[in-house]
Amino acid sequence: MSLRITPANIGAVQGRPLFFDTNVLLYLFGSTSSTWANTYSSVFSQCLKMGNDLCVDVTVLSEFINRFLRIEYENYLRTKGLNKQQVNFKSFRSEPEGTQASQDVETIVKGRILNKFALVGKLFDVADINAISLVNSDFNDELIVQTCQQHQCVLVTNDADFSGANVDILTANNKLK
Template sequence: MMKNNSIHAAPYVFRAEERILVDANVWLYLQPPVARPAPSWANRGYSRVFANLLAAGAVPVIDALILSEYLNRYVRIEYDACWKEGYAKFKDFRSSPAGVTVAENAVAEAEHILSFTGRLQDTMANEISLSDVFAEFKQGSIDFNDGILIENCRLRQWKFLTHDADIRVGGIDVLTLNKKLLGA
């Protein structure tokens, strides 16, 4: 796979109707769990980027993989920060009254995210080159879900807004504030 084109998200000028797939890690900065608010630099930085995206009339996009990662990570962050001592097993926490409350909060945040993005986008799994994703995954150069997201962006000609420093291959435009990714 080709290297990605890393673009600094802060000065980037969004275009009307431009589709931007927003990664779960960015959503966790924009809509963080109560137990772990986003660092101030991330909150300010990605909030500004997202405001610019909306002001320009660009379209934030979400798919099922990102929504899944957001919800699962949200609940795990809350568990690790506040509930791990009371519940030895994560699955026990998840089905407890506390876990149900955390999940309800996570879903409320996800519904807020969907108010910006509209409906979920299809991952176009039937058009994705799974052999390419498998090859990169076997070499350790990508996480499988990241490979699917990269392929989806490539096929749909979307840009990918992420803070994940591992997003280095795929031949797509990656918008980020991550200095490691910008230096790649």
């Protein structure tokens, strides 16, 4: 049976590799502040102190970059009083604010994430993909679970979509069972 570990029991993951999900990276390196951001900042600090290997993969990096830019786009629309029909996402990317957001996320990924996290991966084959059921699940989430299983990582996530995942999870979200 897979374990669900809370920040209060973080010592249970000492010595184990930790795979950070996109939502936690956004709490750590995005521009939002919230209770979740504070909680996962504390978790991150404790993991660094314990010397855990921290991991991500290209799926998570892709999701992080895309979500970061979408958040900046939504902020841009809100601050300018615009809507998506007036400025679409692709057009935003050419605006000075979009260019700056792209530079910011590149700096975060290359200068902060990849300096602390190992890039792990899995070579997926047809059997791996055929084993994924998309009924009530997210394709990328299923890829993440398989990667964690291959590398024996504990998944660090706040995403309740992983509640039934067959992988150990470190989370502050009570909805993950």
